[in-house]
Amino acid sequence: MKNHKGSSMKRNINHSPETPFKVRESAPILMPKKDGVQVLCPFCKVPHPILPGQDATCGTSLRVMAVQTIIPSRVARLGKLTCLKCHKGGGGDMVRYANGYIHLEDCAPATRLLAEPPKFSRLAKIIYQLPARVRKLVEKRTGRAQAVEEIDPEGKETGKVLGYFFLKAKV
Ligand SMILES: [Zn+2]
Numbered sequence: 001m002k003n004h005k006g007s008s009m010k011r012n013i014n015h016s017p018e019t020p021f022k023v024r025e026s027a028p029i030l031m032p033k034k035d036g037v038q039v040l041c042p043f044c045k046v047p048h049p050i051l052p053g054q055d056a057t058c059g060t061s062l063r064v065m066a067v068q069t070i071i072p073s074r075v076a077r078l079g080k081l082t083c084l085k086c087h088k089g090g091g092g093d094m095v096r097y098a099n100g101y102i103h104l105e106d107c108a109p110a111t112r113l114l115a116e117p118p119k120f121s122r123l124a125k126i127i128y129q130l131p132a133r134v135r136k137l138v139e140k141r142t143g144r145a146q147a148v149e150e151i152d153p154e155g156k157e158t159g160k161v162l163g164y165f166f167l168k169a170k171v
Pocket residue numbers: 041042043044048056058059060
């Protein structure tokens with residue numbers, strides 16, 4: 001077993017004013033397994049698995065957090081970053097997206113960038129191509145049919161439709 005105890009590990013001793021307790025935080029030990037990675041307690045001499053929301057015998061639990069870097073408006077303006085969604089620059093807090101950037105606030109609610117391709121549906125394609133009035137009626141039952149348009153890494157539409165899907169899959 002190999003771990004990087006000591007060298008690459010940071011130990012923060014935090015003191016919160018509300019409680020008399022101190023908390024220590026450390027990156028867990030990651031053990032590659034056949035079917036994934038096992039997350040082990042970094043505090044015990046004999047490392048054991050730790051889980052989110054569950055205190056181990058030693059009192060350690062795993063905290064999982066999603067972390068995203070925000071580019072402040074000022075920096076976005078200085079860097080002349082343009083948004084993949086609204087194609088505007090000139091400021092506003094931004095986050096990275098693919099090879100570009102998008103505004104943190106929803107600047108173009110009609111446009112959604114998909115981190116993963118949705119489940120395409122042939123029925124959605126048929127409904128999408130119906131005359132508007134008929135389509136509206138059908139969509140009351142099926143959910144809105146949406147086309148997924150391809151964009152290049154710079155955020156320009158390539159004109160290619162990748163597929164169609166229902167915005168809200170109804171059961
Ligand atoms: Zn432990």
